Amino acid sequence: MTWRPRLVALDIxxxxxxxxxxxxxxxxxxxITRATEHGAVVVLCTGRSLIGTTPIAAQLPASFAICSNGAVWWDPALSEVTKRTTFDPGPTIKALQALLPDTVFAVEQTGVGNLSLGRFLPGDLWGVTTETTFDEIAATPTPRLVMRWLDHTPAELSFAVRELDLPGVEWSVDHTEAWLTAVPLNVSKGSALEELRQELGISADDTLAIGDGGNDVEMLRWAALGIAMGQAPATVQAVADEVTGTVLEDGAVQALSRFFPA
Structure with missing residues (x-):
C-alpha cells in the first residue's frame, strides 16, 4: 500500500x-484541496505574523495555521488565536544594536500589525505599523521580533551574526533579505508541529513537511518526510529527505501529487 501522510505541514x-x-x-x-479530500490535516506553518497569514488561509482548506515560526496558533474555523507565546524583546534588540547599529526593528502586535523602532521599507511588514520608542517596544511582550539591516545582503547579515549569541530566544536569518527573526526560546515550527501532532493523535510516521528557508529546518527534520523546495539554500536542502521543484515550478504540487493524485 502506498504511504500517504495524515498531517501535512506547509510553509508559505x-x-x-x-x-x-x-x-x-x-x-x-x-x-492542497486534494490532500484534505484524502483526509489529511493541512497545517500552514509560517514565519509570517497572523495578519500576514490570514489572506493565505482564506484561500485554502487548512485546518490550522501556525504563525510567527511557531509562537502563534490560529484556528481558521473559529477565527481565533488558540495559543500565543511571547518574550520580552528589549535585551535582544540591545544585543543586535550593539553589533549592527544601522538596523531597524519591529515587534508583532498579533492581529493588528507591529510597533517599529526605525522605518522599514514599504511592504516589509503586515498590518498597521506604528513607529515608537525603544522603551515602549521593550515593554511590549511579543511572539515575534524582526530586524532588517538596510542596504545589506542576506549573505552579509549571515556573516555578521555568525558568532552571535542571543540568550532567551530562537532566531534565524532569511535567505532572501537581510532580515533576522527572533521568537521565544524553545519555540520553532518543529516544536509547534510536534505539540499539535500529539494533540491530534497522529503518528509521527504519518507526517510530511515542505519548506524552503532556514526557519524550516526544524520542521523538515521533524517530519517523517521533509521536502525542500528547489530554490532552498544548500543548508536547507541538506537536512531534507528530498528536494522538489522551485516555487516558480510549483514544486509543492509536484511533491503533494505523489501522495494525493487527481
Missing part, C-alpha cells in the same frame, strides 16, 4: 507563494 513564502506575495497558483490550491 517560497513554498506556496512567491516571497511576500498572497497569490497562490491554481495548481497549488488544487493539490
Amino acid at each position: 513564502d517560497g513554498t506556496l507563494t512567491p516571497v511576500g506575495s498572497n497569490h497562490i497558483a491554481p495548481a497549488v490550491k488544487a493539490a
Whole structure:
C-alpha cells in the first residue's frame, strides 16, 4: 500500500507563494484541496505574523495555521488565536544594536500589525505599523521580533551574526533579505508541529513537511518526510529527505501529487 501522510505541514513564502506575495497558483490550491479530500490535516506553518497569514488561509482548506515560526496558533474555523507565546524583546534588540547599529526593528502586535523602532521599507511588514520608542517596544511582550539591516545582503547579515549569541530566544536569518527573526526560546515550527501532532493523535510516521528557508529546518527534520523546495539554500536542502521543484515550478504540487493524485 502506498504511504500517504495524515498531517501535512506547509510553509508559505517560497513554498506556496512567491516571497511576500498572497497569490497562490491554481495548481497549488488544487493539490492542497486534494490532500484534505484524502483526509489529511493541512497545517500552514509560517514565519509570517497572523495578519500576514490570514489572506493565505482564506484561500485554502487548512485546518490550522501556525504563525510567527511557531509562537502563534490560529484556528481558521473559529477565527481565533488558540495559543500565543511571547518574550520580552528589549535585551535582544540591545544585543543586535550593539553589533549592527544601522538596523531597524519591529515587534508583532498579533492581529493588528507591529510597533517599529526605525522605518522599514514599504511592504516589509503586515498590518498597521506604528513607529515608537525603544522603551515602549521593550515593554511590549511579543511572539515575534524582526530586524532588517538596510542596504545589506542576506549573505552579509549571515556573516555578521555568525558568532552571535542571543540568550532567551530562537532566531534565524532569511535567505532572501537581510532580515533576522527572533521568537521565544524553545519555540520553532518543529516544536509547534510536534505539540499539535500529539494533540491530534497522529503518528509521527504519518507526517510530511515542505519548506524552503532556514526557519524550516526544524520542521523538515521533524517530519517523517521533509521536502525542500528547489530554490532552498544548500543548508536547507541538506537536512531534507528530498528536494522538489522551485516555487516558480510549483514544486509543492509536484511533491503533494505523489501522495494525493487527481
